[in-house]
Amino acid sequence: MGDYATSFFNSPALVWVTGSLLLFGGVAIIAFHPYWRGLSAVLISLLGWFLAARGIALLAVPGLYAAAANAVTSLLLIRLIFAAPFAIGVWLTYTGWIARTEST
Numbered sequence: 001m002g003d004y005a006t007s008f009f010n011s012p013a014l015v016w017v018t019g020s021l022l023l024f025g026g027v028a029i030i031a032f033h034p035y036w037r038g039l040s041a042v043l044i045s046l047l048g049w050f051l052a053a054r055g056i057a058l059l060a061v062p063g064l065y066a067a068a069a070n071a072v073t074s075l076l077l078i079r080l081i082f083a084a085p086f087a088i089g090v091w092l093t094y095t096g097w098i099a100r101t102e103s104t
Helices: 002-009 012-032 039-060 062-071 075-103
Strands: none
Touching (some): 039 062, 039 075
């Protein structure tokens, strides 16, 4: 992970583009999903705010991100960090597609 992070942060243009895309995606979700009723709606709205905050942070303080990426060396910790978004994605897929088709 450290080699990938190092090569990513060595390219300022890539960091800027990634931060801009995160910010744009977050703002788009915030603008087009103003719903806070139900667990799925709350998760989607929080995702928008989380993406916008990550984009701003990556644009404003990329060195903080680089230090955090280089500090994480445990493969188990990396898997645990990505387990939560994966579980949320599975939940949203189920409630958005599978549960809807079962009830109709």
